[in-house]
Amino acid sequence: MTDTTTIAPSKALLLMEGRAIPELFGFVAALPTLTALAPRGDGQPVLVLPGLTTSDRSTTSLRSFLKTKGYPAYGWKLGMNFGPRPGVEQGLIDLVHKLSDKHGRTVSIVGWSLGGIYARQLGKMMPDSIRQVISLGSPFGGHPRATNAWRVYEIASGQSAHDTDSHMGGAISAPPPVPTTAIYSKTDGICAWQNCIEARSDIAENIEVKASHCGLGHHPAVVYAVADRLAQPEGAWKPFDRSGFKSVIYPAPSYPV
Known part of the structure; x- marks a missing residue:
């Protein structure tokens, strides 16, 4: 489904990542509506797992x-994500076990960018402990360098971006x-949305939002979608319903299945 020839987002989209700051202000302004x-x-x-x-x-x-x-809701408590x-x-494995044991429940994981890749991998390794996975702009498909962050990844991690098969x-x-939701933006300035x-x-779906990559963790449309997905009864997962007011906010998929 993903295109291995996909290239990184354009410089214009990268410059538009400054939207993340007004998107944060938008989140604060929208809190009463979101809460309701x-x-x-x-x-x-x-x-909730952070990005690179x-x-x-x-x-x-x-x-x-x-x-x-x-x-x-818990952070990963592992410091900076390098x-x-x-x-x-x-x-991460120990933390999932700890949270599952503490609450006597399976754990839902939300991961932003690289954090979403961790979340998906944990879903493969520990499906009995994980209820669902939600990724936010996570480039798990396509060419590993179809991102404007691959050099940062290699410097921070000490690993090659091409080494996609040796991840946990x-x-x-x-x-x-496990049920999986990928939230993405076609105006993502960091990662190619196709990936x-x-x-x-x-048990898998995609939800498009109109947001920057750096704002995915607080954009009102993303926050609502995450809350909607988490609210589903355990064992009764259904795709996101875009009817009503949501049809204006969340575009219908426009790519090949």
Whole structure:
């Protein structure tokens, strides 16, 4: 489904990443509406993973909102995300087990960019402990250099961007065996959107938003979609419903299945 010839987003889109700041202000302004409209789920634990070279501070807005909807939302507590360095894989596995044991529930994972790749891999490695996976602008398909961050990844992680089969859990393009939602933006200035979408199936879907890559963790449309996905009853996963007011905010898919 993804195109191996896809190139990185244009310089124009990269420059537009400055939208992330007004998108944060938009989130703050939209909080009363989001709080009123976003559904409340059954309170399963939610683990939120940050993107490359960011920390739990970057996911504060999303986690804080999820807590107001009754979810015990956690950061990864592994400091800055410098890629799959030694200790990251085991640290994440241990954390999922800890949260699952603490709450006596399976864990939902939301991952932003590289964090979403970790989330998908954990879904493959520990499907019995993970309820669902939601990725935000995560480039798990296509050419590994179809991103404007691949050089940063190689410097930060000490690994080649081409080394996509040695990640924890194996090849990153393979879908997890748990319900999976990929949230993406066609105006993403960091990662080619074509590489951030799932092959749709009975347990996999894509939701398009109009946002910057750096704003995906706090954009109102993303926050609502995450809350909507988390609110589904366990074992009764259904695709995102775009009817009503949501049809104006969330475009219908316009790419081959």
